[in-house]
Every structure is written in structure tokens, then in C-alpha cells.
Amino acid sequence: MADDTQGIRIEGLRKRYGSGDTAVDALKGVDMAVAPGEVVGLVGPSGSGKSTLLKCLGAVIEPTGGRMILGDHPIYDDGWRIRDLRALRRDKIGFVFQAPYLIPFLDVTDNVALLPMLAGRPNGESRERARELLAALDVEHRARAMPSQLSGGEQQRVAIARALVNRPPVILADEPTAPLDSERALGVIRILNRMARQYRTAVIVVTHDEKIIPTFRRIYHIRDGRTHEEAGEGRALD
């Protein structure tokens, strides 16, 4: 993944919702850079633009201006964008949500193996890869269970496995620890750090969670549509 060694970078990213009198400038020029293997925090008060930024990074909504570069591929460049955002999401970005949002009618293995299977990979190979990830995340023993039979922490780990299955250079996590107690919340962060190192993934974690904020080495504060960077405590996890 030589082309992804630079991780993800955004420069002067702007997003305006609506137009005219009712226009809202949710992002007013955001700069951010996350290296492969790094886990950064993104914090800010309500309405500051966290979700908006995450959606832009996740190629779900298009920014109004600014640049975003993944590895050395430009994704957005002042109004220009690559054509297939859907394929970009599928191949380059992993998503972890506050709720795990697993597909209820697929078992754990197939939830993880779904993306490669839909992309036309042989089922056996896809499931093999899923099982590797489940093993790395310590939920291998639940591989045949349905999502509704898992605990919240197990579901979140399965969701992380799903986000990792295509070996994306970027993982975006939106409040991934909100429903978990501090023990499990730290467990999830530990896993994200380990996976980031192991798979050279850039991880951005949006959070309010006081329990996990001290674990980041770098934190982006967002306020009123602008970010500024801060060094975190980088508390040891292991």
C-alpha cells in the first residue's frame, strides 16, 4: 500500500448547507492530517460540525470547497471530485458507528464477509478473511451467532471487523464507545490502536467520551466549523 503511506489529509475543507438566507456554514476551512497507523480524536461541542466533517471524510456528502487527499489520490479538489464515491467508500474507508448496525439476518461471519462477497470475491475466501479478523478481535467463538445474540461489546467488535475487512487505509469511527462501560470502551480503543498499527490504517474517532479522550496522542478540537490541533495525553493502553 505504498500509495497510502501518507494517510488522509484535508486542507481548507468547507461545507455549506442550503443557500441564501438559510445557508449554514458548518465547516469553514478545516485542516487535518492523519498518518497510517495513527489514531486521532475529534472532539467538539454540539453543533460544531463533527458529524458534517465525518460525512465529508466518509465521502457521504460533498464538501463545498477545499481538498481531500487519500494516500496520494485527490478525492476532492475545490469543487472537483472523483467520480465513484460509492466505490471509494467500499474500498478505502471503514465505518464504525455508535450503534453497531449489523445486518440482523446475517450471522457474524457473513456480516464481516459481506462486502468482499458483494464485490464478487468467492464466499470461502471472504469468510476466511472474516474469521481471521474475528480471531484478531477475540470474537471468533461467536462466528456462527446472529447479531441479536451478541453483547454490545461483541457487536461493536464485529462492526470493527466489518470496517477492516477490505483493509481500508482509513477508518472513521462515530462515537464508537458511547454505549459501553469504561472497561469495554477502553477495550474498543485498544483494538482500534492495535488494528491501526497492524494494518497501517489511519483512524479518526469522533467522541465525547471522557474515558477515552486521554488515550489519544493527538486530538483535533472543532469549534464553530474550524479545527485546531492539540497534543493528547497518549495514555498507555496495554
Add this chain to the structure above:
Amino acid sequence: MISLAGRDILHAWGKFVFTGVGLGLLIGVTLSMAGIYRGMVDDAEVLLDNSGADLWAVQKDTLGPYAEPSTLADDLYRGILTLPGVARAANVTYLTMQVRPVAPNQAASNQTSDPAGDEAARERRAMIVGVVPGGFGEPGQPPFLVAGRHLTRGHYEAVADVTTGFRLGEQVRIRRNLYTIVGLTRRAVSSGGDPMVYIPLKDAQEAQFLKDNDAIIAQRRRTAANPVFNRPGQPEVLDAVLAAQTQSSSVNAILVRLEPGADADEVAADIRRWKHLTVYTRAEMNEILQAKLIATSARQIFMFLVILSVVSAAIVAFIIYTLTLGKIREIAVLKLIGTRNRTIAGMILQQAVGLGVIGFVVGKTVATLWAPIFPKYVLLLPGDAARGFLVVVIICVLASLVAIRAALRVDPAEAIGG
């Protein structure tokens, strides 16, 4: 590849099976309606087949014995027999009426007493066919027997279709007379689906044109009072006139069988020209039955088919739409992680078609199971089933479009939330 639709159906199989069974009953009713129509058409065909006739000679300017009253003299058939190309010609009468089995003790007294419950329950509406006894093989006769023998005596014998429920040796009452069932036949039905009961022609004529006793007495008195008929010293004149008045010499149709190679239209034209009768060929008779007798029922059934199709479509659309709305979150996630729209649309489409297939299998099964219970003939044709299946699939595809539209409008950003 992985079938999302299949996995969802397996996961929520209860919902699918219940909905499928409900839809299936509806489809079963639809197939039965089509079967009832086919049964009517087939009954008409069988009626014509069983008559064994190539031509029907009927009262001038009438539509013939099945569609309109038709009366003609019972000696006309002799003249028709002499025409070239005619192999056989036979008188026949048709009359639809109630036929009731009679308990043996009642039969002995030959009295119309209060009907015992059992006999009343087994009373049947039947088409009474008057045929010449001993004429097996003549047009109009029962085509084959499943039990017993053909009519041989001139009076008081009957051959009944098995669906009447009458038994061999049993006595049945038709108007004032009792008849013994001597034979049973099968698939002898009128165009209205009533089973046939064959009786000797003379009895049938009497049953059809019989006046009640008071009317006969009154007529006798009138005739006797007329000095032209009641001449002193010539009592045999009055007797002859009275006999002529009470005896019936009318029939409803003459069934004609052609010689091999004879041209039906030519012979029909001959009969029209020489006998002043209206004559129908097999094709024309079929047309009369289809167009005049069955057409209204067919339109009625077609209306039902349309309504049932619309109701089925609405049910499938509603169920698939509801199932899809229940999966909006999952669909948003699928889209966010990069699933193609095509995959999502395919999932919904497959589920709709899956529901249709379950429904069709259930429908075909129940239609087959309950067909024999229907009082009239239900004919389930494989071709109708195939067409029905096609319509079900098309309906399901159309019904899934609403749900697909809803699913494609789901914004992947919804998965991230605010």
C-alpha cells in the same frame, strides 16, 4: 455471491410463510375462478360431444334446445333420415327440473307423501333428457355407462349421471311418475352444469307437455261440448280427438349424425330448404353456447379475476413496502459501506418474487385440493396455471417497485446520523 434476499427470508421465514399462505389462498381462489370458467366451457363441449350429433335441427328461428325453448313435431326426423348424407336422426327432449329419490315404502304406495328428510336432502336439479329406448349409439343417447345398462323399456327407466348421487336400482320421482335407475353414466352435464338423467322419450314428452288433471278434464268437457267432435252415433270421433289432445307429439330437437365424408353445411342447407327448420352445425352450436350462455358468466369471472389480481398486488406491495421500511437502517448502512443500488433493489425484488412463488405454490395446491368440493366442474388447466404464475410474478415485480423506490431514496448519511 450471497443472496441477501434469501437470507432475509430464512431469517424472517415466519413472516414470509404467513404472508405467503394468505396470498396463496387468494391465488387459489383466483385459479379456482379460472377453473370454474374452464369447467363451464368444458361442460358445454362435453354436452355437444355427448350428444353425438353433427347437426341440430330445431324449431324455426330459435337458438336450439340449450338456449331457447324449441318445439317441433316428433315425426319430422323420418323425413330428415331420407336426405342424402344423413346417417342417423333421433328425437330428443331436454327439460331441467327437480328429481327426488323415493324411499321403497313410499314407492310401493306410489303416493306423494311428506318427503322423508333423507330423500329431500338428496333431491337434485337435473336435466331430463328424453331419448328413444334401445337406441344405444344413436345421437342423444348416453355415451357410455359406468354401471348398469342402457334404457331398453319404453317406460319408467332412467340412466343418471353419477354426480346425481342416485344409486342403481333406486327409484326417483319425475313429476308424477316413478323411474328406476338402471344405469349410471359420467360427465353427462347440461351447459349449466346440472347432471343429466336420461328417460324414455315418450315419458319425457309426457313430463314436459303434461297438463294437470283439472286442465285435462276441463279440456275434455270443452271438446265434448263441441257438436263437431261429439257426433251422435259416432262416439269414436270424440275418442280419437281426445287422445290426440292429451298425447304429446312434440320434441325439442332432432339430432342428426352424418355419413362419413358428408359435408355438414350442405346437409344443413338441405334440411333448411326441405324441412323448414333451423339447423345448426357443431361449430354454430358451440358458438351459441359460448356466446349466449357462458359469455355473461365469463365476464363476471373476469371481473373477479381483475379484482383479485389488484387485491393480490396491493397485499404484496404493502407487505414488501413494510418489510423494506423495517430495514431502512440496514439499507442505509449497506449503502454507506458501498453496496450497489442494484444489489439493494435486487434484494427487494427477489423477496417480492419469493413471496409470489410461495403464494403460487400454496395457491395451486389449495386450488387442486378444493376443486372436487365445488358443486360444479372446476377444470384446472396447466396452461392457466402457467399464465397465472406469470401474472403473479409480474404483479410481484410491479408491487416491489414502490419499496425499491423508497429504498433507493435512503440517504447513506442517515447511517452516520447527526
